[in-house]
Amino acid sequence: MNKKELKEVLLLPIKCYSPLLSLIMFSSLTRTFSSRSSYAKLATRLYNQKVLHVREKQPDEQIEYIRTIEKNTQNWVSVKNEILSKRGNVNQKNIDSVMLKSMTTARNFDAALSFTKHLQSSSEELPLGTINSILGLYYEIEKTTKLSKDQKKFILDSYKNLYDKYKVLDYTTCEKLLHALCIINEWEKALKVLNDIHLSTVPSHSAYSTLIATFFKLNKKKNAFLLIEESLQHKRPLQENAYEEWMNYILRKFKDKKVIAKHMDDLFSHVAKYCAIVPLQTANKLKEFYSSMNWDAQFSRIKKVDGECSSCKVKLEHLSLSDEEFNTLQKNVKEKLIMGSDLFLKTSPQELKRFLDFIEATAPYDLVLDGLNIAYSAGMTPHREKLFLLNNVIDHFLKHKKRILLLGRQHMLGWHKKSLDQIMRKTCSFFTEDISQDDPYFITAAILSGPHTDLVSKDLLRGHSFQLQNESLRLVFKRWQWQHQWMVFLNVHKGFVVQPPLTFTPCPQKKDDTWHLPFNNEVISSTAQVNDGTPDLYSWICLRRK
Incomplete structure (x- = not known):
């Protein structure tokens, strides 16, 4: 052949x-x-x-058929048989819930309600999946149309019957039930369901925001604020519906423009405290509202070089860590990240002791360099080329008379000896075992060295900030990172480029009578760009009193 x-x-x-x-x-x-x-x-x-x-x-023929169901359908038995005869994953057990979910997603509410009525007319007990789908349908319908008494009764009956039968509900059922209870203002029952979710996991962003929105809608500001604090501790920032009801609460309760502005400042102070990013829909409503208040409300950009707003030309401030904040961060690094139960330096006790003794004996430093991270910025080049780049970066900082700690891995000691010896003569150096994680070492070294020590690495450090259990402390760590982290990038024309830390803090801020707030612009966020850890500076709203 x-x-x-x-x-x-x-x-x-x-x-x-x-x-x-x-x-x-x-x-x-x-x-x-x-x-x-x-x-x-x-x-x-x-x-x-x-x-x-x-x-x-090959599309799912069953789902395609469900999407064609008309609102005036009468013979649901025939429709179900037709669906089951087609190719797909729908079967006799899940067909009811799948049909309801598909029609709800397609916003074919009339057909979904007709099918729900057909199911409820049967003497058979509804499966749990079907109940969840009906609860989800009612939640979506209530956004535009008031529920009937029977529909509200179904939600309350489901709450009672499900807890009578199961005692503890699964996560999906809890989420569906909570949302449905909120739309009929049964906040106490919804709060019980929220607490039950905690038995297995953390409630979703939507669960928290929906219940917070319900509290504001019912004028229960204290309850709302308590739940906001809880949600943020669980890394669940507010969604658009919570912000909308918060604003509605202020506008409903107060009529004087100055008083309204004062209470809106409370909302913005919350955003600033947690360095939150407001949803795009909220930003649009804020712009519309403040324009109606005769403020200058504009979408703007922030210049990366100096933090200047493109609209009002005011520069964002550099919010330095206070002595108390840095001492708290340093204490937690010692107690939580090194000595405590949250140990994340994956190394032997002997190496850890050797490292801490070394820091105590040689600190403080001006800079801590992540040697391996910088060297590998040279790409797939020989070791000698990697060390050449690292040496040039060190020389760059030595020109500014910086005292440098170089951290690397022990396998680097086998690289080009003459080049490495030259580097080690210029710096303090510590090489960790190859099985260790080296990035936690340079974070620890920089923070233990003192409040004036910077670090040089392209590592965004996201995973390590999560080891700090307190949300406020994570934000302090992020601010410290923005103010102290340098990065090295290669440029075809310029060789290497050293990017300094930000000269401003990219968090919501008020200066005089002007607020600057970042918002989540999905279009900008989805575009390709170099991720250097800097938040989106293209999507901000500037609110300035005229």
């Missing part, structure tokens, strides 16, 4: 109609020939692409 004939045989399964038959034929044929054959490899690649293409082109 010549090469052309072999290729035709190997590509034959791709032309087959049935993917299963193709797989059987192809597996048999490829076992016949050597796995080293380039033609066999080519056929394998083409076959995989073809099968994936076939699968992508």
Whole structure:
């Protein structure tokens, strides 16, 4: 058999109609020939692409049919039989819940309500999945239309019956039930459900924000504020519905513009305290509202070089850590990250002691360099080239008379000896075991060295900030990082570029009578850009009293 004939045989399964038959034929044929054959490899690649293409082109016929259901459908038994006769994953057990979810997602509420009425007319007990789907349907309907008495009764009955039957509810049921209870203002029952979610996991962003919104809607400001604190401790920032009801509460309770502005400042102070990013819908409403108050309300950008607002030309301030904040951060690094139960320096006790003794004996430093991170900025180059870049970066900082601690891995000691010796003569140096995580070392070294020590690394340090259990402390760590972290990038024309820390704090701020707030612009956030840990500076709102 010549090469052309072999290729035709190997590509034959791709032309087959049935993917299963193709797989059987192809597996048999490829076992016949050597796995080293380039033609066999080519056929394998083409076959995989073809099968994936076939699968992508085959839509779920059942879901497609559900989407075509009209609102005046009468014979639901016939509709269900038609769905079950088509190809897909819907079966006799899950068909009711899947139909309701699909119609709710498509906002085909009339058909979904008709089907719900059909299900409720049966004498059979509704499965849990179907109950959850009905609760989800009612939650979506209430956003635009008031629920009927029967629909409200179904929510209350579901709450009672489910707890009578199961005592403890699963996460999905709790989430659906909580949202449904909130739309009928049953906040006490919803709060019980929220607490039950904590038995297995953390409630969702939507669960927290929906209940917070309900508290504001019912004028229960104290309850709302308590739950806001809890939600943020669980890293669940507020969603648009919570902000909207908070604003509605202020506008409902107060009429004088100056008093309204004062209480809106409370909302902004919350945003600033937690360095929160408001949703785009909230930003639009704030712009509209403050424009109606005769303020200058504009969307703006913040200049990365100096923090200047493109609208009002005011510069964001550099919110330095206070002595108390830094001491608290340093104390937690010692107690939580090193000595406590949250130990994350994955190393031997002997190496950890050697490292801490070294820091105590040689600190303070002006800079802590992440040697491996900087060296590998040179890409897939020989070790000598990596050390050449590292040496140039060190020389850059030595020109400014900086005292440097270089942290690396022990395998770097096997790199080009002459180059490495030259580097080590210029710095204090510590090399961790290869099995250790080196990035926690330079974070610890920089913080233990003192409030004036900076670090140089492109590592964004996200994972390590989460080791600090307190949300306020995580924000202090983030501010410290913005103010102390340098980064090294390679540039085709300029060689290496050293990016200094920010000269401002990219958090919500008030200066005189002007507020600057970041908002979540999904369009900007989804565009490709270098991620250097700096928040989005293109999506801010500037609110300035005229």
